[in-house]
Amino acid sequence: MAAVLEGLLVPHLLPPRCYDELLLRLNLLHVPCLKILLSKGLGIAIIVGSLIVKLPQVLKILGAKSAEGLSFGSLLLELLAITGTVAYSVANRFPFSAWGEALFLMLQTLAIGFLAQHFGGHTARGLSFLALYLAVLWLLLSPLAPRALLTLLQASHMPAIVISRLLQAATNYRNGHTGQLSAITVLLLLAGSLARIFTSVQETGDPLMALTFVVSSACNGLIAGQLLYYWGAPAPATAGKKRE
Incomplete structure (x- = not known):
């Protein structure tokens, strides 16, 4: 035993x-x-x-058949930041327990990006987006990717996340509601980024990784604050319904 x-x-x-x-x-x-x-x-x-952190967001979009209230530009920047973390971690052979969630967040964010295009009436554009992204990802994970480029991508995580969250915050402010943004997903992302501050320090000893999650936590906190502030404010397509 x-x-x-x-x-x-x-x-x-x-x-x-x-x-x-x-x-x-x-x-x-x-x-x-x-x-x-x-x-x-x-x-x-x-x-x-x-594995399921963005599932509530996906289900909410599918249920409403709309990605109204989500900023596609914000999704692209978030995808850039997550992809940088995955490629940088693989190149540095960090333990999977120190970055593995980025892989699953990447796949779910990619799905949300496609759905945003699909329900916006741009399915062909969404398919092109998927194909182009997968090609770029293959290159970044291959031996062809220069180490300096991967370090630059990881360093870009912070400004990408900041701009991504500011774009989403601006969209929320302009609309006066948070649309199809899932409260469950936002709160889970906030909790995960806070916990990652400790695990990145403990498991990688990489100050760039740790600072990345400090910034990510602050930005996720901003969106969580807006969810609370706009709680109950009806979106045009979901008036009278409660958020998740």
Whole structure:
């Protein structure tokens, strides 16, 4: 039984020395190992949550057959930022638990971008968008991508996220409501980015990654604040309905 437990925990959640400290010696106050365990656990929880974090947004768009209130420019910039994180992390061989949610957020954001074009009456443009993005992604993940370019993409995460959220905030302000923006998705993104500040420091030691999530948390907080402020304000296509 002990061997099975060790096989499950080492090296996925704990390095061998921490397995010995926490589970064999029962030294439950060993702070460095507790920090590793907390970071790994949070990372895995964030990745699992990311599988469905934007699903409420997708369902809301499909249910309304409209992406009204969502800024496509904001989606493009968010996709740029997430793609930069994925490519940079793969190139630097960071552990999947430190960035894995970006992969699933990328796929879901891509789907939302297509749906925004499709329900806006531009299906052909949406398909072209998908094809072009997948081609660029293949190049970034291939050995052909210069390391300097990937570092630049990761550095662009912060301005891209800031501009992305400001575009969405401006759209919300101009409309006087948040349209088909899903409250569940926004709050989950805020919680995930806050948790990632700790895990990026603990698992990668990369200050650029940590600062990225600090900025991301502040920007997600802005959109969450607008959701609360405009709560109950009816959108033209959803008047009288409650938000998720």
